[in-house]
Amino acid sequence: MVRLRLDLAYDGTDFSGWARQPGRRTVQGEIEDALAKILRLDGPPALTVAGRTDAGVHARGQVAHVDVAEDTLAAVEGRRKKGAVPTEGLSAELSAEQLLDERLSALRRRLAGVLPLDVRVHRVTVAPEGFDARFSALSRRYAYRVCDAPSGVDPLRRREVVWYARPLDVDRLNTAAGRLLGEHDFAAFCRKREGATTIRELQRLDWVREGDLLMATVVADAFCHSMVRALVGALLAVGEGRLGVEWPGQVLARAVRDSGVHVAPAHGLCLEEVRYPEGEELARRAAMTRRVRTPAG
Secondary structure, three states, X not given: OEEEEEEEEEOHHHOOOOOOOOOOOOHHHHHHHHHHHHHOOOOOOOOEEOOOOOOOOEEEEEEEEEEEOHHHHHHHOOOXXXXXXXXXXXXXXXXXXXXXXXXHHHHHHHHHHHOOOOEEEEEEXXXXXXOOOXXXXXXXXXXXXXXXXXXXXXXXXXXXXXXXOOOOXXXXXXXXXXXXXXXXXXXXXXXXXXXXXXXXXXXXXXXEEEOOEEEEEEEXXXXXXXXXXXXXXXXXXXXXXXOOOOHXXXXXXXXXXXXXXXXXXXXXXXXXXXXXXXXXXXXXXXXXXXXXXXXXX
16 A cells, blocks of 8 residues: 555635535545546545645645555556557556656646546645654644725635625734633634544734735644634634723633634635654654643643
8 A cells, every 4th residue: 555645725615624425515525536536446545634624614735645555556657659668568667666656647637637626636745654644744824814895805805805894903913812822722712522622732823914904824733623713703803892802812711612702704714734744753743643632731
């Protein structure tokens, strides 16, 4: 078996999120079905993703891995021009590494032709030893984009930018955001899932404004369900002046869901980047992440 790393992007508008669901169009379903078709598999291979995104959420830097039998990649060998060495002679013509590289390049091209236009696989590479798209990740970086122009969002960006009807104060947004940084129990900003921890390390949360467009950059070691959108929703209430800059930090400290925390719309959110360690640290990071976290003493 060979583990492949897929670097991909998608417009989440018309997807019911990442995870495969019966009767629903999902990013995982589209990619797995495309791989099954190209590799001539009896059923879809199982993709493991760095972070499952909700319905309507976009990704520019998503990462997934899939395990396939190396001989199945022969199904995607590039077509040769007339007079070139036949396909069955490739193994004699190329080294094993070159042959695998050629097959992966052909797989990427085939995926471009089979996948719908709202999902793209930009790179297909052999994953290094110990790599796990989900558990090896050091951090995920999201961006949330909001427009507070009185006239609304540029129609050409309506799928990725949320319109906020009241003016927002960037200084208030950043003051409140700074009080949320660090390792905490983010239960107040997450949808609880049975057996899952809500302890996370929020490494970065800040806002910048360019004209009428505001963008929040949010980085953490991992995120629990709806966490980014809940954090953004709480901060927007502060940014418009409806709540004090201390309020999100107070909600965090109570570690219970507050009725004042409203989840921001999905389409303003985009997964921009997933970071991984190098070399032998990949397996060590995966093992560490799998352990259930406990509050820092």
